[in-house]
Amino acid sequence: QVQLVESGGGLVQPGGSLKLSCAASGFRLDRYAIGWLRQAPGKDREGVACIRGTDGKATYADSMKGRFTISKDDAKNTVFLQMDSLQPDDTGVYYCAARHTSWCPSPSEFDHWGQGTQVTVSS
Numbered sequence: 001q002v003q004l005v006e007s008g009g010g011l012v013q014p015g016g017s018l019k020l021s022c023a024a025s026g027f028r029l030d031r032y033a034i035g036w037l038r039q040a041p042g043k044d045r046e047g048v049a050c051i052r053g054t055d056g057k058a059t060y061a062d063s064m065k066g067r068f069t070i071s072k073d074d075a076k077n078t079v080f081l082q083m084d085s086l087q088p089d090d091t092g093v094y095y096c097a098a099r100h101t102s103w104c105p106s107p108s109e110f111d112h113w114g115q116g117t118q119v120t121v122s123s
Contacts, residue, residue: 001025002024002027003114004024004098004113004114005022005025006022006094006095006115008020012120014087014121017085018083019081020036021078021079022096023076024079024096024098027100028074029053029072032099032100032101033053033098033102034072034098035050035097035104035105036048036097037097040092041092045095047061047106047107048060048064048081049061049081051070051071051104058071059104067083067084067086068082069081069084079096086121088122090119091120092118092119095115096114097110
């Protein structure tokens with residue numbers, strides 16, 4: 001059974017950093033694409049970053065490039081999202097999602113989702 005459990009969210013001041021973790025179980029990371037997505041209050045869910053299982057290649061939404069870094073540890077079956085230079089617009093629930101595919105799908109194509117972790121950027 002595929003399970004994804006996010007952790008690491010919290011309250012941070014503008015300009016600060018957070019590192020999110022996504023602990024995966026029931027499958028091998030090297031055979032899945034893993035994405036981080038977020039949903040801000042009153043807005044649609046949007047893609048943040050994705051990492052391919054086969055080669056670890058990462059892709060990012062334009063507004064996150066240079067600020068967010070996605071990575072994974074296959075041995076620990078865990079995916080991370082390092083978030084730097086956080087701004088109030090980054091506030092939202094961050095989800096980890098997975099799809100059994102060799103490429104990064106669009107946000108709506110992920111099959112498995114975690115429960116989400118709240119990130120709040122505020123002074």
